[in-house]
Amino acid sequence: MDFNFNPEQLQFADALKRWIGRDYGFEARRAIIHSQAGVSDAAWATLAELGMTALPVAEAHGGFSGSAVDMFVVMRELGRGLVVEPYFATVLGAEFLRLGAQAGFAAAELLERVAGGELKLACALGERQSRHDLFDIATRAQASGDGWTISGEKKVVIHGFEAGALIVSARAGGSEGGGQREHGGVLLFVLPADTPGVTVTGYRTLDGQRAADIRFDGVQLTRAQLLADEAAGADILDATLDYGAALLCAEALGAMEALFEATLDYLKTRQQFGAPIGKFQALQHRMADMFVHLEQAHSMALLAAVKMAATDPVERRRAVSAAKYRVNQAARFVGQQAVQLHGGMGVTDELPAAHYFKRLAAIELQLGDSDHHLARFIAQPGFATGVVEAEAA
């Protein structure tokens, strides 16, 4: 077994580290998140120059065909740097396009623009009633003429306001009313964000990112804008959500590592009762427990990334749900303890630690919280049989 990253992966990480250290420090980031746009065109241009937008795109479309493990490396660094640019949303959209292309969708032009950094994407999936079940889709798509008409509202679409194109999930009009949460009848569309009938209302989220509510009022779409039909829609949605969850695990790992290091540093410098507070056993044990959480989360984030290549979707779902559950647990423990150990400073907006805490709490709420993934893990075939095979494969 080889747990090492290859030289290209290490280069990506180094390049990101250098850029973040130079141009995306805490004050620079603060200026970005409090700016009108909330994101930085210059930062986006740099991400594109560094090859990050091309990384997940296939070579045939001008990219580098990066694997989920390649993306793990990138997302971990972006997590360490608390980067708020619409990168994850775009990469998730690109994964929809990639899988859609496999199912026959003409994605070449869109993917080339993503690879070149010219097109940002957002994935409009969640609705008010969905909570963490993104198969709970009330948005309707009715066949009309040669195309489709969609109506509905998507909530908290990450970077929905910044995107040039949207990936939208909808339920085929013919489906029965009781089928709202079923896997059959899921359609996926791609459309420009400025399509008539689309209303985008952007806002900030408390972790420094941007999101939007997006209404679709009788939006007319052509047949060519159907990314995945009923036959392919559910599988593509499922696989892409797993891909996204795996990437969020990597981002969370990076954020936890940075937060852990900052807390350790604080414990070694902050003096109380005539000694660094790290000399007190109560705090040492807290840090030791945080370290154990970090190691376990690290292991599972890696497993999720590796298992994205699994041919058996059950194997993939099992690993991803286990990872997101475990990473969520660690994110909450490490985040809360780090704030506690920083004392009064930890609850101020001045401190980077507080911002890591906020991002970790937000990640818990994205693409499935702990209860959601635990239930999904239990629901996988084989859970009850007692057959536990070696996890490494």
Next chain:
Amino acid sequence: MDLNYSNEDLAFRIEVRAFLDAELPADLQQKVRKHLRLSKEDSVRWHKILAAKGWVAPGWPVEFGGPGWTATQRHIFEEECARAGTPQIMPFGVNMVAPVIMAFGSQAQKDYYLPRILSCEDWWCQGYSEPGAGSDLASLKTTAVRHADADGDYYLVNGQKTWTTLAQHADMIFCLVRTDTGVRKQEGISFLLIDMHSPGITVRPIIMLDEDHEVNEVFFDNVRVPASNLVGQENRGWTYAKYLLGHERTGIAAVGRSKRELAFVKTLAARENKSGLPLIEDPLFAAKLASLEIELMALEMTVLRVLARPNQAPGPEASVLKVRGTEIQQALSELMVEAVGPMALPFDPAYLEGEREHSLVGDDEAAPLLAHYFNYRKTSIYGGSNEIQRNIISQMILGL
């Protein structure tokens, strides 16, 4: 990154499985799987089967009779043994005193003791802990004073050891003894090999909360020990003790055994009913089970990450594995009891000891589980309590 086992490792796993299928006696396997208590004869029997195959000391160098396996092969072997449900090889001889003798012992000690450890000629026990010492091992008070007479140089040993696992069976004990009281407490300690049949040694049982006789107090009253039984140099014993403590890096996690136990809990939960449905379909129980399974997956991956690191020396990462490994073992023992509910209450020592074929109430799988749960409270206390492991993590890894 490549998380696949190599073809050689996969072939090795098949070889180990085939061996266990053929050679692990069914009665021993059943005892282990049902959480019954193993006798000395049970342990020795399995030891000799492995020894005949040359597999009883996976960590030993080839020159001393080890099989020459890689760290990954050792991991696979341990995992397969645990999964099959073999008795555990007693670690005191093979894994504890033997590495110390190999590294620091005299040629005569190597020539005499190592083959006897392989063949299970001697049953060893460990004389580290003393009353009141707890995890502060270096505070030990048992003394060894050097003398000489016509029969040669010898030490006269006086004092008391405690928590001595299975000393009632032992032929030999390796002891930390105080040979100099005038120096820092770590510096006056020596490492002695003592014949348990020597005059002046008394073994007194300590009965644990599950009413099992697993540990003992050992008293030394003017016990004469030949000076040739000193390992290495006088007053250097603390160095050897630390070498021993850090020798095992990943086995301490006991992932294989916990996997078997997890499968066992699932079997129970599929069989038990709650409100007319299989317990495993109860959302509350399933959630506890699933979160534990995920924790175990994470521990296994962490073990594999440690194994893959080129540095084969023991490291403080063992502390992470000890804390999580034992917490998972304890949580599994809790879930087993919860799974069978009141059927865990009947206590039947005769069944536990293998003197009766079936338990009093006839639920043979359920009856030992409460004793097992009580017994496993020890795991977060022995081998350096989990609090001590947290001290090691914070000080050795985090630099606090």
